[in-house]
Amino acid sequence: MDKKIVFSAVQPSGIPTIGNYVGSIKNWVNMQDEYNCIYSLADLHTLTVKQIPAELRQRSYELLALYLAAGLDPNKSVIFAQSHVPAHAELTWILNTVTYPGELQRMTQFKDKSSRHAENVNMGLLDYPVLMAADILLYGTDFVPVGADQKQHLEITRDLAIRFNNRYSQTFTVPEPLIPKVGAKVMSLQDPEKKMSKSDENPNAYISMNDSTDDIIRKFKRAVTDSEACIKFDEENKKGISNLLTIYSLFSGMTIPEAEKQFEGVGYGEFKLAVGEQVANVLQPITAEKNRILSDKAYLESVLKDGAEKANYLAHKMMRKVYKKVGLIQL
Ligand code: ATP
Ligand code: LTN
Secondary structure: OOOOEEEEEEOOOOOOEHHHHHHHHHHHHHOOOOOEEEEEEOHHHHOOOOOOHHHHHHHHHHHHHHHHHHOOOOOOOEEEEHHHOOHHHHHHHHHHOOOOHHHHHOOHHHHHHHHHOHHHOOHHHHHHHHHHHHHHHOOOOOEEEOOHHHHHHHHHHHHHHHHHHHHHOOOOOOOEEEOOOOOOOOEOOOOOOOEOOOOOOOHHHOOEOOOOHHHHHHHHHOOOOOOOOOOOOEOOOEHHHHHHHHHHHHHHOOOHHHHHHHOOOOOHHHHHHHHHHHHHHHHHHHHHHHHHHHOOHHHHHHHHHHHHHHHHHHHHHHHHHHHHHHOOOOO
16 A cells, blocks of 8 residues: 655744654654655745845754754655745645635634734735645645644645635545644743744743753743642643643653652752753754754755755646646646
8 A cells, every 4th residue: 555645844934942843843753664754844934924034044954954863864755945846836826716815814823923023914924824735735645743733724724625626626635634642732931821932032931952951951940830839730720830741751751640750749940950851861962963964064955955856746746737627728
């Protein structure tokens, strides 16, 4: 039987956090043998908010280096930049013709980002989910591993696929999200009601994949918790401690009940230090490897070139089919 197809992407819009890592990239690594995996840098998506061009370019190399350091293997998976495959923009246009403005205006991320970037509410921000749908549908994707915040975008992707198929006959596979049971939503260290985000204005709210061991330990020490002094998983009443237990479990391989047992009777200070040390121990070799790979631009570019070739081949085939279905002349 043919392997099922997996597609996912992260935007090079900042330095990835441990939320991006455990919510998505880490899970991609484990899927490489069982599935045909296609992983992209969603660089076109980043242009929906203001970017400094030189920084965007540098962050794209950084994100690629992180993918490789985390264990993505260009010999197993297709790894490429979205902007190197013109079909992503082409399919976005076609899908726009079956998308209603109202369904885009209702998206939580659009409402959130247009209030945070009120000075720059552009068409791209509104159309963001359609570009994301094009990313996914171009490759006949079966599964999309993402964090919980992307669920709504997967729903609209499915709606557009079904709507197109109904109008023009079976063309697109209707994809399913794969959302991890633990780690789908790592919360901010400063406000455990909010998700950890790489674009938070307070750097103490997130652990970035570039933070040093000292930074990591300091940030966990300052993490906001309750005053009950009891290390118990309770997402209703103890959001901060539950978030730290989740992070500890993800970085130690222990289950949450096992971690609760290990820290029974331990004070918050000692617990926070243990979480910081555990996270730092896991991240340190990944960060070091990322920096090593980052110094070899020629290698990074060869990975992108090879990935773009493979992705273009697949995407071009799908675009021919789509253009034919909608009634455009084929030469
Ligand atoms: P931004 O802050 O720029 O909006 P972000 O940190 O939310 O970005 P994205 O690039 O939008 O990150 O997301 C990349 C992937 O990481 C997605 O699969 C997303 O679901 C996942 N992800 C993002 N934040 C978290 C989090 N706090 N916990 C778990 N997964 C997350
Ligand atoms: N919007 C996603 C990034 C992204 C993506 C995709 C994820 C762009 N295209 C296709 C999965 C599949 C985000 O994580 N913010």
